[in-house]
Amino acid sequence: MFALVDCNNFFVSCEKVFRPDLEERPIVVLSNNDSCVIARSNEAKLLGIPMGAPLFEIRHLIKAYNIETLSCNFELYSDISRRIMNVLQSLQKNVEIYSIDEAFLELDATINWAEEGDKIHHQILKYTGIPTSIGFGPTKTLAKLATSHAKTLGSSYYIDHTPPYHKFLKATSISKIWGVGAKLTKSFKQHGICNAYDLMTADPSWVRRNYNIVAERIVRELNGFSCLPLTLVQEQKKSLQLTRSFPHPIRDKENLKQIAARFGMRLGFKLRELSQKTSALTVYTQHSFSGDQSLFFQQHTVVLADSTNTTSVIIQQVQEIIENFFSPNTDYQKIGIIATDLREENLPHKHALFDSSKALSNKPNVDKVMDEINKRFGLGTIHPLSCAQSTEWVNKSHNKSPAYTTNWTNLVQVKAQ
């Protein structure tokens, strides 16, 4: 038996924990730069605001219904997520943290799922203030489907492939199934596969031949045959990236290089935190040419002779890419730095045949000191001179909540009368 625990309107719920005045009000949480909607309260959903809606398109609704618009605060959401996962792990042995607001559990098939669901829901609510919906099923895919139904019911739900649930499966559009995205939905529909029941009864080998093994697994999972096991240990990350859109286009090379340096610094910090090294760095840009509306993309990768997590080396490499590929008269709108080919820090790593990095061997100590200072006094307290000083590119964030749970100075004060 699998269960999926899913937090309701997670980002909105996190905000509401510290803002009881927001209860029963329509609320949306916005993406970086306050650009589009990434979470909605039930009240906002009822007003017809779709996920991903650009803010400027819903201005009239915001005014008309006095919708609260909040800037996203991932520091808060990640910390609350960590607390929720801790509660789950205290209740259950087999927990797979699937995303910031979801976890899969593997349970004894004989448990009373309704009781178990109640217990988990109440415990998480009690310790974190976040409401959850919990779905059960013999496979992850079915548990996931049960969760979406649990949300509308307001209590836990169970489904499997047997006849009592066929009615429900027939009423479920294939687009609701985990792993079936826009492309697959369109294609399946052209073959007359429109709902979960249709897909469940499709011939797996036909699906394999016409699509791929991923689609075949979905069919088998719908039939109660588990193909996606619980992954208990968090596997090492395979890539790490830092990308941002700018509030205004950037045309100045030095400016761009400074931003890249800042990202390089954060990337190095993250890598060291994970005890990993990278040996391939990619710089990705999104831009338009002056007077042209169309968007262009550019991507350049440098493969390092020696894997690294040294900030100065990363900065030097990404700045070199920009130096070589920067084009003038271009409006840069987004930049990203991606580290791939990650490996464990302590594992014997690739060495260049002609190693010229001896001169850099003292740098890890510099990084170590920087990390300690930044951890104690906040990220950015100390940084290389090459990093962006100007705040020109800093994202718009008009209504961001405090870091209630991770910063002493942001603690909520309560006055008793």
Added chain:
DNA sequence: TCTGGGGTCCTAGGACCC
């Protein structure tokens, strides 16, 4: 005028090996 950020997995095709 303004449309996010961070990931994973799979596949096809090319280059290469004996």
Added chain:
DNA sequence: TCTGGGGTCCTAGGACCC
């Protein structure tokens, strides 16, 4: 006129997830 068979590794791009 006729030109094998069986592999591996790497990469770019697509599709999907939250």
